[in-house]
Amino acid sequence: MKVGVIGGGVAGMAAAYRLIQAGHKVALYEASPFMGGLVRTFEVGGGRLESFYHHIFSTDTTVAGLIEELGLGDQLVWRDSRVGFYHGGKLYDFVTPLDLLRFTPMPLVDRIRMGLAAVYLRRQRDWHRYESITAAEWIRRYMGKGAYDAVWGPLLRGKFGDAYDELSMAWLWSKIHLRFSSRKGGPAQKEQLGYMLGSFGVYIDELERRLRASELAEVNTGRAVREVIVEEGRARGLLLDGGERVECDAVIACMPAHVFAKLAPQLPPDYGEKLTGTRWQSALCYIMALKRPLTDIYWLNISDDEIPFIAAVEHTNFIEREHYGGYHIVYLANYLHPEHPFLEMEIDELEREYLPHLTKINPEFSPDWIAERWLFKGPYAQPIVTTGYRDKIPEHRTPVPGLYLATMSQIYPEDRGQNYSIEMGERVAALAVEDFGQPPSGTPATT
Template identity: 30%
Template sequence: MARVVVIGAGAMGLAAAWQAVRLGHSVDLIEADTVPGGMAAHFDFGGLSIERFYHFVCKTDEPTFALMDELGIGDTMRWRDTSMAYRMGGALHKWGEPFALLRFPHLSLMEKIRTGLQMFGATRARDFAAIEHLTSRQWIERGSGKGVYAKLWQRLQELKFYEYADRVSASWIATRVRRIGRSRRNLFQEQLGYIEGGSQALVDALVRDFTVRGGRLHLSTPAERVLVQDGKVTGVRAGGQAFPADAVISTVPTPLVSQLVPDLPDADKAKYDAIPNIGVVCLLFKLKRSVTPHFWVNVVEPDMEIPGLIEFSNLRPLPHTVVYVPYYMPVTQPKWALPDAALLAEAFSYIKRINPAITDDDLLDARAGRLRHAQPVCAPDFERMIPPVQTAIAGLQVADTCFYYPEDRGIAESVRLGRQMARDIAPGVAA
């Protein structure tokens, strides 16, 4: 048995701590927030328990299904036919299946053929090693054409990544296309999943089983420093107290690692510091009526400064319409400093433009959630930038969502990597 400290009780940290305690280790899980779950945690939205940041499940998310089965909640997985659309040229256009592509009015016939072939090819690809050196812009322009990138992609990437828009990895984008493309009932129908009760149901099941097995969860306990002696971890100082450890698993965002582990070699700290992250202000609206029939709408309008909206209630049935509007951006952008009320007002004005039948009277509630480190920016050849999970300090493993590359952030990848880190705790580490 080793004494293990896991830093961060998001999905990855929970999975790591749960796996470690199942393997017989003595585990302390420390979390700065007042609740476990990280981005998967729920909050009370006017009487409705809902995710602070939206989540959906794809049919390829095998690590999630395996974990749910082991926790005894596998029968709570639900599937629903969903669709996506583009808001462009003042109108809504369905997207994501062959007939929708053929009817799309803003592409030429050749652009439609090239786009269809490229997206279908990405869905069928086993890996994307051949395009790892390309930016997403280069990949899309070579496959679908410059006009397609300019019409469908450029505005979306600029409104999410801003100054990093032309530094996004082709492999990262193509992997996202593949994940959604493989989550279908057939060629013409997308199908996405949700957990009955939301992602909180999975968080609760993990916490319950973790504590029943003897694991200790410490909330409102921010990690201050990983303690090191003679090149080996000895514990973690968090919340003003010391937690002795033979092994430490850190799941905090990479920009925080250098400060948390000052004993790392300078060259290693530089690798973590070199990975840029952007933040998100995720706005949540509760409405009396639906905005569109679609789950996901990409917004490409020159005078609407959002990349899209997610009508979550078109996936998970809820008593009211629930819509997420994410404002991703580097926290250095002036817009990040705007108060929540200003962003909520702006986003709601866009919702009313997308569906002019919606009025102020339809707004029941609205909230905003912020994260400074919400999305790593994965550049071409990003896999070469990622430091090893096992650090130069014996007993210390470090990973965050950028280690999922080329996969994007998601519960399935959190579970996969978290459990693997627990399994990789060195045998005899407590000796």
């Protein structure tokens, strides 16, 4: 069997890798000049860094397993995370139950309610009962108005914009459930997060190397697919930008669902509606290499409507700054409506909006601390998971035989992440093999 794979993000790469391991041929097409998709990296101070901040949780066993399988397990490190909250002009630690008890912006009774509700959610396994209630409603009802106003409301508004009160509680259940599972026992309840020394680009490179080294795989970067060829009622191949036609026995698309809808207009309207029905937030990451630290917190949530970004992620409070030429690396993170004016701005213009607020976080901050800075924009970065979302998810097996889809908006109820994208890539590869692939005899498996 020869499979056409569209998209060289982690889902497409994982699908392609499992297919060649099973002895099938793969032709992978990635529109951009590099592999990795949203896990793309760039150079900082002689080291490598993600354009969009990335870490993994201890529950992300698929990505950790793949890194191990690729022989890179010794580069995956686990560190205590330090999460904080900026509220009312002050920084608060926000990791342990004790930190929550000390979080004075909330009435004491709501601090206790929030702690108890989080423990309750951690123990709940049946998340289906949270599918028809919004997170906003559940939090107000069970954690209290104080918890909503000081913590959850700003977090939800920051990540989901105007759709903050439509978000499904099933999504929040999963977020809390999984994050608690990333904690070590005992009263300290410290959270451990995982990262690859040298960046997650290291495992992407190794996957790419293995694909390119295989006689079964053809990896094409800088080549966009224009259309999926459907003939005699099934997927037969790909039409590339430039007009070249590639014959395949099956096609796997690992790309944003909205873009996929344009590539496969033959799909029936009810499936097409599922592809374009999900709303998305875009990501905007402004990154600074600083000569001095901004804070001593890794992940600082901002709960202040006047500050125009939602988190300051100080990567070098998680991973040593020696890996980045001694610089302190800070992401100022935002999720925005796709038409938000910030997404149109160049870096100088955005700095005029952002930088004056940094003295609220560290009164000593001065723009001359900035040695270098970068700006990255990512459309289709965060699907908005509303109530009743399950019914809106397009199936991996599309209604066109031989055409499969693995895309971030199919991840549910978990928050999207590399772990689940890899899992989906592997799942659609297995579906294609099940439907069309009789493994050719005598073909050695590739490692």
